Amino acid sequence: MTSRDLTEPAYRALAATLRARIAEGRYRGGVRLPTESELSEEFGLSRQTVRRAFQDLVAEGAVYRVPGRGTFATEGSGRYLRQLGSIEDLMNLSADTTMEVVSPPRRQVDLDAAGRLRLDTDLVYRMAFRRYHDGTPFVLTTVWWPEAVARLVMDSPDVAAGASSTHTMIGLLEPHLRRPIVEAAQSITVASADAEVAAQLDCPVGHSMLRVDRLYSDADGSVVELAVSHFLPEHYTYRVTLRRSGN
Amino acid sequence: MTSRDLTEPAYRALAATLRARIAEGRYRGGVRLPTESELSEEFGLSRQTVRRAFQDLVAEGAVYRVPGRGTFATEGSGRYLRQLGSIEDLMNLSADTTMEVVSPPRRQVDLDAAGRLRLDTDLVYRMAFRRYHDGTPFVLTTVWWPEAVARLVMDSPDVAAGASSTHTMIGLLEPHLRRPIVEAAQSITVASADAEVAAQLDCPVGHSMLRVDRLYSDADGSVVELAVSHFLPEHYTYRVTLRRSGN
DNA sequence: CGTTATTTGTGCGTATGTATT
DNA sequence: AAATACATACGCACAAATAAC
Numbered sequence: 345m346t347s348r349d350l351t352e353p354a355y356r357a358l359a360a361t362l363r364a365r366i367a368e369g370r371y372r373g374g375v376r377l378p379t380e381s382e383l384s385e386e387f388g389l390s391r392q393t394v395r396r397a398f399q400d401l402v403a404e405g406a407v408y409r410v411p412g413r414g415t416f417a418t419e420g421s422g423r424y425l426r427q428l429g430s431i432e433d434l435m436n437l438s439a440d441t442t443m444e445v446v447s448p449p450r451r452q453v454d455l456d457a458a459g460r461l462r463l464d465t466d467l468v469y470r471m472a473f474r475r476y477h478d479g480t481p482f483v484l485t486t487v488w489w490p491e492a493v494a495r496l497v498m499d500s501p502d503v504a505a506g507a508s509s510t511h512t513m514i515g516l517l518e519p520h521l522r523r524p525i526v527e528a529a530q531s532i533t534v535a536s537a538d539a540e541v542a543a544q545l546d547c548p549v550g551h552s553m554l555r556v557d558r559l560y561s562d563a564d565g566s567v568v569e570l571a572v573s574h575f576l577p578e579h580y581t582y583r584v585t586l587r588r589s590g591n
Numbered sequence: 592m593t594s595r596d597l598t599e600p601a602y603r604a605l606a607a608t609l610r611a612r613i614a615e616g617r618y619r620g621g622v623r624l625p626t627e628s629e630l631s632e633e634f635g636l637s638r639q640t641v642r643r644a645f646q647d648l649v650a651e652g653a654v655y656r657v658p659g660r661g662t663f664a665t666e667g668s669g670r671y672l673r674q675l676g677s678i679e680d681l682m683n684l685s686a687d688t689t690m691e692v693v694s695p696p697r698r699q700v701d702l703d704a705a706g707r708l709r710l711d712t713d714l715v716y717r718m719a720f721r722r723y724h725d726g727t728p729f730v731l732t733t734v735w736w737p738e739a740v741a742r743l744v745m746d747s748p749d750v751a752a753g754a755s756s757t758h759t760m761i762g763l764l765e766p767h768l769r770r771p772i773v774e775a776a777q778s779i780t781v782a783s784a785d786a787e788v789a790a791q792l793d794c795p796v797g798h799s800m801l802r803v804d805r806l807y808s809d810a811d812g813s814v815v816e817l818a819v820s821h822f823l824p825e826h827y828t829y830r831v832t833l834r835r836s837g838n
Numbered sequence: 839c840g841t842t843a844t845t846t847g848t849g850c851g852t853a854t855g856t857a858t859t
Numbered sequence: 860a861a862a863t864a865c866a867t868a869c870g871c872a873c874a875a876a877t878a879a880c
């Protein structure tokens with residue numbers, strides 16, 4: 345059982361409070377946040393604990409700090425612009441799109457896929473699905489799993505031929521895994537539509553596509569899934585927002 | 592003057608040392624890192640300072656820690672696969688490539704660029720450069736600046752026509768800014784080579800290119816630079832590694 | 839099964855340095 | 860020059876999770 349913390353640490357509670365105040369717009373327009381001593385006073389915490397809270401907020405990119413001047417909210421961090429570029433976003437990507445299974449999971453031998461999954465066997469499971477937006481298919485995704493992973497979802501109705509859902513495969517998969525997924529390595533390039541892609545997305549063979557490969561790994565470094573997507577560039581642009589990390 | 596730190600803080604030095612040891616493979620295969628007390632002993636630092644170093648490493652995803660068990664290197668983070676996906680990486684991207692200025696900064700009216708920079712005037716500064724790898728140009732980048740930003744680097748020898756350097760424009764720019772750059776919004780799509788791109792990269796007009804647009808913003812949310820790059824897909828793949836965020 | 843040692847997590851105190859106003 | 864505010868560094872005490880006995 346993953347027992348949830350019943351009592352939140354003081355520094356986290358403070359960070360949450362400050363996050364809320366920032367989102368509320370209280371420090372918009374270059375207004376300085378309270379100083380460490382002020383917060384220490386207000387919440388009855390030591391200055392060290394206040395600092396610990398700020399460390400998290402700085403790491404998230406919610407605030408930035410300047411010695412001698414003070415602490416300021418990062419403009420546009422609280423509002424509607426949601427924090428992209430995290431794995432969470434990748435896994436929830438599908439809110440406004442529908443997924444349709446084109447080819448259900450099937451056991452097969454694929455040397456290339458097995459190699460990329462870093463398996464010692466050549467045996468992998470492969471499935472493919474299309475994603476729709478506004479009624480038109482704009483991406484064909486093929487995923488490969490190691491056998492152990494495939495077993496976890498093979499029987500799910502979500503992967504049956506013709507099934508539709510609004511989730512991502514990796515989102516469906518994760519709850520069944522023993523270790524959480526912590527990393528997604530993506531590579532993005534240009535590729536031509538092959539016969540299958542062309543047929544499924546109704547475009548000419550040889551059409552230029554945006555190709556995105558994703559390799560999901562868990563905390564132990566084991567690769568959990570390989571996904572290769574071909575996007576119609578007319579209907580899709582890949583977006584990421586990178587934030588300054590830590591310190 | 593932006594004075595560079597002459598003496599690195601102890602916790603950063605320690606973090607760097609540990610990063611190096613991890614990269615070297617010393618803690619591969621589930622081997623526990625030294626405990627806080629051991630490191631405190633080894634480096635003559637307090638346990639608190641050691642903890643501070645670990646906070647950074649955890650935030651980067653280089654290690655994960657388990658109470659009662661110890662600290663472990665995140666498998667696959669150290670080796671040849673370099674950690675991309677932070678703004679820092681974007682700004683230091685160029686270690687192994689050379690940049691050559693093709694068209695020096697010039698004041699001009701550009702409605703589209705001005706709009707994307709969120710300016711109220713139509714006046715922007717534009718420059719363009721190529722980047723080489725192994726002697727062949729593989730990307731043409733055009734950047735647009737607001738006037739205030741352009742002033743900061745106009746006179747730098749690095750942006751003169753024909754100049755070569757191994758930096759990134761945004762890396763050259765940042766030390767001159769009042770507020771740090773904290774966000775880079777990227778969008779990636781497929782585009783055809785126009786006459787200029789084709790000429791500079793020696794490819795046919797109409798060739799399929801990987802197009803990457805980047806919009807850099809500072810902590811106040813002001814846009815500092817717009818950069819549009821056209822990559823030859825034969826010589827370049829865009830890679831990002833996304834990590835599960837924080838805590 | 840509880841006990842104990844180990845290891846990380848939380849919280850606070852102090853002192854001193856550095857950057858900004 | 861002085862006051863303010865954040866940064867670094869060390870110290871201590873106790874809590875919580877884990878593993879070994």
